[in-house]
Amino acid sequence: MTKKKILITGWNGMLAYDFIRTQREKYDIIAVDRDACDITSFESILQNISLYEPDIVLNCAAYTAVDDAEDIGMQMCYEVNTLWVYNLARATAVFGIEFITISTDYVFDGKDPAWYFPTDECKPIGAYGMSKYLGEKLATQVNPRTIVVRTSWLYGGNKYGSLTWVFGNFVNTMIRLSETQSELKIVNDQHGIPTSCIDLSFAISEIIENIEEREYVGQFFHFSNSSKEGSITWADFAREIFYSIWKNIQVIECSSNEYITKAKRPEWSILKNNSSIILLDWKIGLARYLGK
Numbered sequence: 001m002t003k004k005k006i007l008i009t010g011w012n013g014m015l016a017y018d019f020i021r022t023q024r025e026k027y028d029i030i031a032v033d034r035d036a037c038d039i040t041s042f043e044s045i046l047q048n049i050s051l052y053e054p055d056i057v058l059n060c061a062a063y064t065a066v067d068d069a070e071d072i073g074m075q076m077c078y079e080v081n082t083l084w085v086y087n088l089a090r091a092t093a094v095f096g097i098e099f100i101t102i103s104t105d106y107v108f109d110g111k112d113p114a115w116y117f118p119t120d121e122c123k124p125i126g127a128y129g130m131s132k133y134l135g136e137k138l139a140t141q142v143n144p145r146t147i148v149v150r151t152s153w154l155y156g157g158n159k160y161g162s163l164t165w166v167f168g169n170f171v172n173t174m175i176r177l178s179e180t181q182s183e184l185k186i187v188n189d190q191h192g193i194p195t196s197c198i199d200l201s202f203a204i205s206e207i208i209e210n211i212e213e214r215e216y217v218g219q220f221f222h223f224s225n226s227s228k229e230g231s232i233t234w235a236d237f238a239r240e241i242f243y244s245i246w247k248n249i250q251v252i253e254c255s256s257n258e259y260i261t262k263a264k265r266p267e268w269s270i271l272k273n274n275s276s277i278i279l280l281d282w283k284i285g286l287a288r289y290l291g292k
């Protein structure tokens with residue numbers, strides 16, 4: 001059987017890196033970065049698609065600097081998360097192929113301490129969330145073969161996952177800080193569920209494998225790791241990380257008011273996965289990421 005051909009953007013990022021690493025046997029993957037595919041150019045996207053003739057475009061590229069999106073990065077944020085997503089959807093529509101784009105829990109305001117379903121109303125509270133929401137909206141309007149995958153509290157590989165990278169993901173940041181600190185202040189009033197890029201990659205792969213049979217085209221998915229205890233806080237997450245790496249670090253819980261950031265974070269980010277594709281429990285996902 002011929003392998004499906006997937007054109008993946010943002011190969012340098014956490015999710016794309018783990019998707020390529022874990023799924024490359026299964027698919028014929030063409031990975032493009034910002035040099036190969038000019039985000040501002042519809043023609044450049046068309047050229048890439050006509051050159052490689054993918055069955056699916058998987059968009060993992062995004063502007064993810066949530067705080068800078070509020071000011072210095074706002075234009076770039078909307079260019080990448082809205083305009084580019086729109087252009088990719090337009091281009092894939094021209095070729096009549098599926099377009100999978102990754103989105104976020106930040107499309108919701110997070111005020112409701114309940115599960116957020118894919119059909120719930122979006123009310124982003126910051127520029128990043130708004131740019132992602134508009135990207136979703138435009139993409140689904142111009143290409144009915146768009147699939148939107150929303151996820152939350154992502155951590156994964158590549159430079160963003162590296163222990164030395166200054167903007168490392170939460171897990172690696174905790175590990176790095178644990179080398180020099182014996183106690184850490186971590187916020188306890190934001191609630192969500194972490195997601196390992198490895199587990200998310202397998203979930204996306206299940207969508208790709210069953211697109212036609214299960215009629216996934218046009219659907220919205222909510223994927224985070226499973227959680228027996230419902231939502232957790234960043235403080236809970238930090239404790240589990242330290243437990244997993246056998247580090248005796250005291251987690252001092254604090255409120256978000258002690259960590260003023262340019263962008264407001266949703267207080268409740270609990271995505272309800274109402275599909276039959278289930279990700280592993282978050283503690284197992286974390287252990288696997290840590291190689292335990």
Ligand SMILES: NC(=O)c1ccc[n+]([C@@H]2O[C@H](COP(=O)([O-])OP(=O)(O)OC[C@H]3O[C@@H](n4cnc5c(N)ncnc54)[C@H](OP(=O)(O)O)[C@@H]3O)[C@@H](O)[C@H]2O)c1
Nearest residue numbers: 010012013014015034061062064102103104151152153154
């Ligand atoms: N991180 C999270 O906690 C989180 C949570 C929920 C949803 N998400 C969503 O999940 C998806 C994957 O996120 P991630 O954390 O894997 O992202 P990431 O690690 O920040 O990587 C983003 C990728 O996008 C590329 N990119 C950024 N600006 C670009 C531009 N102007 N032109 C072309 N490429 C550009 C980056 O390339 P360079 O390396 O060259 O900059 C990088 O390859 C995104 O859609 C994100 O919004 C993330």
